[in-house]
Amino acid sequence: MADMRLVVVGAAGRMGRMLIKAIHETEGCVLSAAIERPGAATIGQDAGMLAGLPPCGVVVSDEALPAFVEAEGVLDFTTPDSTVAFAALAAQARIVHIVGTTGLEPQHLAKLEAASRHAAIVRSGNMSLGVNLLAALVRKVAATLDTNWDIEIVEMHHRMKVDAPSGTAVLLGEAAATGRAVDLAETRVAVRDGQTGARPPGAIGFAALRGGTVVGDHKVIFAGNGERLELAHVAEDRSLFTQGALKAALWGRGRKPGLYSMVDVLGLDSL
Ligand SMILES: NC(=O)C1=CN([C@@H]2O[C@H](COP(=O)(O)OP(=O)(O)OC[C@H]3O[C@@H](n4cnc5c(N)ncnc54)[C@H](OP(=O)(O)O)[C@@H]3O)[C@@H](O)[C@H]2O)C=CC1
Numbered sequence: 316m317a318d319m320r321l322v323v324v325g326a327a328g329r330m331g332r333m334l335i336k337a338i339h340e341t342e343g344c345v346l347s348a349a350i351e352r353p354g355a356a357t358i359g360q361d362a363g364m365l366a367g368l369p370p371c372g373v374v375v376s377d378e379a380l381p382a383f384v385e386a387e388g389v390l391d392f393t394t395p396d397s398t399v400a401f402a403a404l405a406a407q408a409r410i411v412h413i414v415g416t417t418g419l420e421p422q423h424l425a426k427l428e429a430a431s432r433h434a435a436i437v438r439s440g441n442m443s444l445g446v447n448l449l450a451a452l453v454r455k456v457a458a459t460l461d462t463n464w465d466i467e468i469v470e471m472h473h474r475m476k477v478d479a480p481s482g483t484a485v486l487l488g489e490a491a492a493t494g495r496a497v498d499l500a501e502t503r504v505a506v507r508d509g510q511t512g513a514r515p516p517g518a519i520g521f522a523a524l525r526g527g528t529v530v531g532d533h534k535v536i537f538a539g540n541g542e543r544l545e546l547a548h549v550a551e552d553r554s555l556f557t558q559g560a561l562k563a564a565l566w567g568r569g570r571k572p573g574l575y576s577m578v579d580v581l582g583l584d585s586l
């Protein structure tokens with residue numbers, strides 16, 4: 316089979332540059348286009364050089380639709396509004412859309428759901444195997460323990476991260492809520508400041524730390540009466556996420572339209 320032709324959108328970003336490098340190093344796929352926002356300083360630059368590689372002949376452009384029409388998949392780690400716009404174009408071109416972007420609100424998710432009627436979308440707040448296994452463990456522990464065990468999710472990321480709580484923290488919160496058979500939207504407490512009052516029973520709390528160059532640390536704490544259970548994941552390198560994204564793209568090739576997650580890609584649905 317010919318190599319899968321992939322577009323990287325947000326090509327000059329932290330993840331975009333690493334995705335270009337990962338495609339170069341991965342058998343079975345090839346970079347077909349690199350897209351940045353109109354007016355970006357990187358338009359016209361060679362994508363290989365942007366990623367610290369020798370020139371590859373793909374020039375960064377701002378013309379997404381023509382690029383999508385010539386490709387089989389798009390890797391998207393950008394912003395919620397851009398991701399929604401790219402989803403409409405990927406649906407039009409009928410190509411697989413891998414969404415790593417975090418900070419999506421219900422209105423963004425509804426638009427992805429609509430686009431997934433025309434093309435396969437794989438979306439996850441974290442593309443790593445470790446975090447998706449952790450989510451399965453969290454769901455089971457939450458299903459086992461009663462609400463005398465308070466659930467708190469603590470995350471830390473680099474100083475440049477723009478959304479909170481992280482997509483991974485939300486994914487872990489959803490796993491805990493599923494385990495407890497409650498709705499995360501009704502139980503989440505993501506901000507505490509001043510006279511907060513006592514912790515509401517059954518709340519799922521979040522705390523976000525930002526600083527330095529931290530790639531991504533997550534801890535789920537089950538705090539009981541006189542004992543505490545802590546489950547944690549530490550991402551040491553962003554290549555975890557790029558490998559997951561490429562695995563998802565290759566898995567999605569030829570897949571029927573629908574909204575999928577890394578649980579589907581990694582075959583973790585039986586856990
Ligand atoms: N799911 C996962 O496993 C992971 C998810 N992420 C998520 O990925 C996203 C990106 O992270 P990161 O790479 O660190 O962020 P960056 O800000 O470094 O990169 C985002 C890139 O997208 C570009 N961009 C924004 N809008 C558009 C547009 N409309 N068209 C083309 N390019 C656009 C930005 O350009 P400009 O700077 O000009 O705005 C920037 O170059 C975040 O939401 C992050 O949380 C990150 C790692 C792993």
Ligand SMILES: O=C(O)C1=N[C@H](C(=O)O)C[C@H](O)C1
Pocket residue numbers: 417440441472476480481482483484530531532550
């Ligand atoms: O912005 C990041 O860097 C990361 N974002 C994702 C998230 O919001 O959870 C995944 C990872 O933790 C890195």
